[in-house]
Amino acid sequence: MSRKWTSLRNAIPYAVLLLLAASSAHDAPAQTSRPTTSISSIQLTPYTTPDKTAAAGVPSGWKVTEGTLTVIEMAGPKGETIYLGNAFIARNGTFQAGQRPAGGADLSMPYAASLAQKLAMILDQNAAIAGKPAPQLAVTSTTPLQVPAILGQCGRFVANLSGTAQGPGKIMGALCSLPLDYAGIYKNIMLMASAPVAVAAQDAPIASAVFASYKIPTNMLAMKLAPYTLPPLKRPAAGAPKTSTLSPQADTSAECFDLIVLRETPNRQLRKKCGGLAPNN
Numbered sequence: 001m002s003r004k005w006t007s008l009r010n011a012i013p014y015a016v017l018l019l020l021a022a023s024s025a026h027d028a029p030a031q032t033s034r035p036t037t038s039i040s041s042i043q044l045t046p047y048t049t050p051d052k053t054a055a056a057g058v059p060s061g062w063k064v065t066e067g068t069l070t071v072i073e074m075a076g077p078k079g080e081t082i083y084l085g086n087a088f089i090a091r092n093g094t095f096q097a098g099q100r101p102a103g104g105a106d107l108s109m110p111y112a113a114s115l116a117q118k119l120a121m122i123l124d125q126n127a128a129i130a131g132k133p134a135p136q137l138a139v140t141s142t143t144p145l146q147v148p149a150i151l152g153q154c155g156r157f158v159a160n161l162s163g164t165a166q167g168p169g170k171i172m173g174a175l176c177s178l179p180l181d182y183a184g185i186y187k188n189i190m191l192m193a194s195a196p197v198a199v200a201a202q203d204a205p206i207a208s209a210v211f212a213s214y215k216i217p218t219n220m221l222a223m224k225l226a227p228y229t230l231p232p233l234k235r236p237a238a239g240a241p242k243t244s245t246l247s248p249q250a251d252t253s254a255e256c257f258d259l260i261v262l263r264e265t266p267n268r269q270l271r272k273k274c275g276g277l278a279p280n281n
Contacts, residue, residue: 042209047072053220054085057213059206070216070224079166080195080203084214088122088188089228092180095121098128103229105185115155115175116142118188123161136163145174146267146275147260150253151225152178152186154261161194170200172207174261181227189224191261214262221254 044057093108173192193207270276
């Protein structure tokens, strides 16, 4: 999709996109029949990245094409793809396809834009950087996710995609646009699956099963969700107690992202600190 993380800066991966989110079978693209396959009946082979930063199940006949720094990408036998664990770094500003702003961001993009608009700009940027025409995106379904303010804005999406070398296809996933940081930069994290139109309906439960199997260790997820640019450090007062590497807010951010975006936890089982009804402990 886009360039891979090559280092950690300010305790956060350097950049890329498309963390593909858990879109359930009932969110399958329009104009296809509802899949009848049960997610629990799909056989997956466990896979862990060599650096132990992420794990997921791989469907029969699929191959892992990338596995590093929380990113897992895999390809199916009929032209399908699933992307797990990518993040795209944006600077708040006017979008211009093919241009990268200074400071390590992947693109400039208005923070006030809708999630559907951000998805389109991200795909356009990826195509422009690769020297390809912009794909035609038609979002057919969006479902907001109720998340704590520390996670910004999140939602699921289903869309038709055309104008690519692979031909017409359908994508489904979830995108989180995290809050602006100290320098006006923000992360966009997404899970996404794509498939040719002819196989999209039967592949929807496979993608959902893979999404549900995706796991990132809490410390890595907390770093992934942390601000890209941290505010200047302040020297602690003499005699002040030492603080842990991960703040309570970082732990909460990681826990709520895992429960809401990756696990699709029902509200009655979701902890109150994540906006649900269940006790925190």
